[in-house]
Amino acid sequence: MTSQVQIPENLSTITRRGVSRIISEADFTAMLQRGKPLRLKMGFDPSRPDIHLGHVVGLRKLRQLQDLGHQVILIVGDWTAQIGDPSGRSATRTMLTHAEVLENAESYLRQFFKVVDRDRTQVEWQSQWFGEFTLANVIELTSRFTINQFLHREDFANRYSQNQPIAITEMLYPLMQAYDSVVIESDVEFGGTDQMFNLLVGRELQGMMGQTPQQCFMMPILVGTDGVQKMSKSLGNYVALEEPPEEMYGKLMSLPDELITSYYEYLTDVPDADIAEMTHAMESETANPMDFKKGLAHRITTTFHDSDAADAAQSHFEQVVQRRDLPDDIPEVSESILIRDHEMTPVSERSPARLLVAAGLAGSVAEGRRLVSQGAVEVVHPNGERTTIRMRGGIEIKPGDVIRVGRRRFVRVVP
RNA sequence: GGAGGGGUGGGUGAGUGGUUAAAGCCACCAGACUGUAAAUCUGGCGCCCUGACGGGCUUCGCAGGUUCGAAUCCUGCCCCCUCCA
Numbered sequence: 001m002t003s004q005v006q007i008p009e010n011l012s013t014i015t016r017r018g019v020s021r022i023i024s025e026a027d028f029t030a031m032l033q034r035g036k037p038l039r040l041k042m043g044f045d046p047s048r049p050d051i052h053l054g055h056v057v058g059l060r061k062l063r064q065l066q067d068l069g070h071q072v073i074l075i076v077g078d079w080t081a082q083i084g085d086p087s088g089r090s091a092t093r094t095m096l097t098h099a100e101v102l103e104n105a106e107s108y109l110r111q112f113f114k115v116v117d118r119d120r121t122q123v124e125w126q127s128q129w130f131g132e133f134t135l136a137n138v139i140e141l142t143s144r145f146t147i148n149q150f151l152h153r154e155d156f157a158n159r160y161s162q163n164q165p166i167a168i169t170e171m172l173y174p175l176m177q178a179y180d181s182v183v184i185e186s187d188v189e190f191g192g193t194d195q196m197f198n199l200l201v202g203r204e205l206q207g208m209m210g211q212t213p214q215q216c217f218m219m220p221i222l223v224g225t226d227g228v229q230k231m232s233k234s235l236g237n238y239v240a241l242e243e244p245p246e247e248m249y250g251k252l253m254s255l256p257d258e259l260i261t262s263y264y265e266y267l268t269d270v271p272d273a274d275i276a277e278m279t280h281a282m283e284s285e286t287a288n289p290m291d292f293k294k295g296l297a298h299r300i301t302t303t304f305h306d307s308d309a310a311d312a313a314q315s316h317f318e319q320v321v322q323r324r325d326l327p328d329d330i331p332e333v334s335e336s337i338l339i340r341d342h343e344m345t346p347v348s349e350r351s352p353a354r355l356l357v358a359a360g361l362a363g364s365v366a367e368g369r370r371l372v373s374q375g376a377v378e379v380v381h382p383n384g385e386r387t388t389i390r391m392r393g394g395i396e397i398k399p400g401d402v403i404r405v406g407r408r409r410f411v412r413v414v415p
Numbered sequence: 416g417g418a419g420g421g422g423u424g425g426g427u428g429a430g431u432g433g434u435u436a437a438a439g440c441c442a443c444c445a446g447a448c449u450g451u452a453a454a455u456c457u458g459g460c461g462c463c464c465u466g467a468c469g470g471g472c473u474u475c476g477c478a479g480g481u482u483c484g485a486a487u488c489c490u491g492c493c494c495c496c497u498c499c500a
Contacts, residue, residue: 226442227453235426237442254452290451297451321452351465367444370459373466374445392466406445407452 005035005069014064018057018266020193020220023200028215031187032068040065041186041214043075043126043177044112049104051111052238053300054222054231057266058190059115061219072121073184074112076105079130080176111241114304129183130176141175144208145201150174153197178202181214188215222266227256245305249313250408252297253321257282257289260296268299326380326402330412333359335399338413348394352377355395359413361405376406 008014014032015025022028031038040062051059062072078101109123150156150171160166174197181189181202189199199216207213221230224237231238239251255263260282264275281287294314301310320327338358339347347355353368356377362368369391371377377389380402389395397403399415 225452228441229426235442250452252452257451257453260453288450289453290449293451293453317452318450322450364462365464366462367460369465371445374459376445390466 005037007033007035008068013272014061014068017272018061018219020218021196021216022218023196023203023216028188028217031215038065038070038187039185040070040072041075041181041184041189042072042191043077043180043189044108045077045081046101046104046108047081048233049107049111050233051108051241052231052233053241053263053267054224054238056115056241057222058192058219059112060267061190061217062116066117066120070120072116073186074109074116074121074123075180075184076108076123076125078105079126080173114241124184126176126180129179138172141179142172144205145175147171153200156197174198174201175205178205182206182209182211185211186214187212188217190217190219193218193221220266223259223262225251225254227259239300241304243304245301245309245313246316248304249297249301249310249317250321252300253293253317255293257293260289260292263296263300264292268296270299320408324407326404327408327410330402330410331360332414333411335397335413335415338397347397350395352389352391352395355397356403356405359403359411361403361409361411371405378404380404 011029011032015022015029042058042062066072081101081104113121151160156166156170177198178201180186182205186202186206189202191199196216196218199214199218203213203216223229224231224235225239226235226237229235229237233240239248243251252263261275261279264270264278265272278287278292282289282292294317297317298310298314301313305313316327319325335347338355339350350358351365352372353362353365356362356368356371357365361377362371372389372391375388379387379389379395379397381387381398382400387396397413399413402410402412404410
């Protein structure tokens with residue numbers, strides 16, 4: 001807990017790699033070299049407790065700075081979460097109960113500390129100061145800014161010019177977040193590039209209140225597994241920290257090759273020089289990108305699980321995806337479920353599409369039909385023989401057989 | 416209080432009476448190819464019946480109505496946005 005603050009040897013690792021922008025970089029650099037522990041502020045909204053790799057970019061930054069001896073202050077946005085965050089254009093968000101907030105916070109912290117050092121982290125609950133806030137306090141706070149100031153900020157200006165809604169509470173949120181910075185006397189606040197506005201308000205407010213304005217540290221947006229949009233839970237293109245090893249590894253292997261180097265850059269400690277070499281090798285086609293991607297997947301899986309789990313995930317991938325063999329663990333389905341039907345039709349006479357639905361391999365008969373007609377369904381017999389299921393023609397399925405749909409959906413039939 | 420614009424399938428976004436289960440794009444699923452769950456190409460992508468051809472049903476904010484026929488027209492309601500006051 002004691003802190004001898006180190007001056008970073010390789011400054012650009014801190015200030016450039018995995019960084020979108022620092023306001024102001026010069027001041028921040030000077031602070032780092034002053035040898036005084038910095039108070040690093042990071043906030044989170046406990047209505048969304050899931051952390052994915054997109055958040056890890058910033059968490060790794062915090063960790064790097066902690067390792068130099070700086071202090072992280074994590075703000076739990078419990079007060080605002082209980083009100084219900086109205087921001088964004090989405091529909092009404094349900095309010096959270098106190099118990100839910102506690103539960104979410106606990107889950108968040110568990111994930112957070114997979115990357116960030118617990119010993120150099122101080123957790124503060126927002127309700128500690130907002131719980132006693134009065135209307136007079138709110139007015140005092142709001143009186144320091146004007147609507148014009150807010151409307152000139154980029155994201156509000158954009159939305160305003162595009163006729164997109166801006167909720168009044170959205171004006172309040174940056175103020176509250178800014179006030180957090182004042183209370184904890186933050187030196188640097190961290191957030192994604194989309195947080196720039198909020199971070200800057202904090203900077204301004206601190207200045208108004210006679211504090212040294214915080215530096216704003218913004219992380220780049222991590223592109224999700226679809227290779228198109230930013231990683232986010234709602235888009236389903238994310239890799240969660242609590243993802244099982246096989247899923248984590250597999251999802252990373254589904255990244256478009258173009259994303260490999262940025263993932264290395266943002267999410268690993270692989271030296272820049274090595275990354276540059278990989279980039280060169282891939283551009284000159286002297287290496288197979290797959291190998292680098294496997295390395296990446298293995299490395300990240302190791303970080304959030306361990307190397308044994310990563311090894312297992314890798315061999316699972318090689319076995320199931322590359323060799324098209326069966327995985328070790330296959331969910332089982334009782335034969336009786338497959339034949340359970342109004343007429344108790346024997347398996348051999350059941351419509352293959354319906355069979356897939358019964359086995360949980362297709363969501364609807366229509367989907368089952370599509371899969372079968374596309375040649376996606378096969379039966380793997382215990383002796384290794386495989387039979388592709390067709391729409392017509394009998395189906396030979398006995399206990400012990402495995403039904404496979406596509407590359408990675410399986411069910412083993414048991415008596 | 417007034418004027419105007421808008422609510423379409425997971426997302427975006429066409430469509431203003433039939434040729435629309437509803438373009439295109441993205442995502443997603445499958446096949447081919449590939450030492451990648453990458454890229455590329457091909458196909459699919461509401462539900463139900465059918466081996467198939469084909470047929471049926473439900474869907475374009477909600478509820479009614481007009482019409483042989485409506486996502487498209489009318490009425491009411493709900494919600495969102497902009498401007499004026």
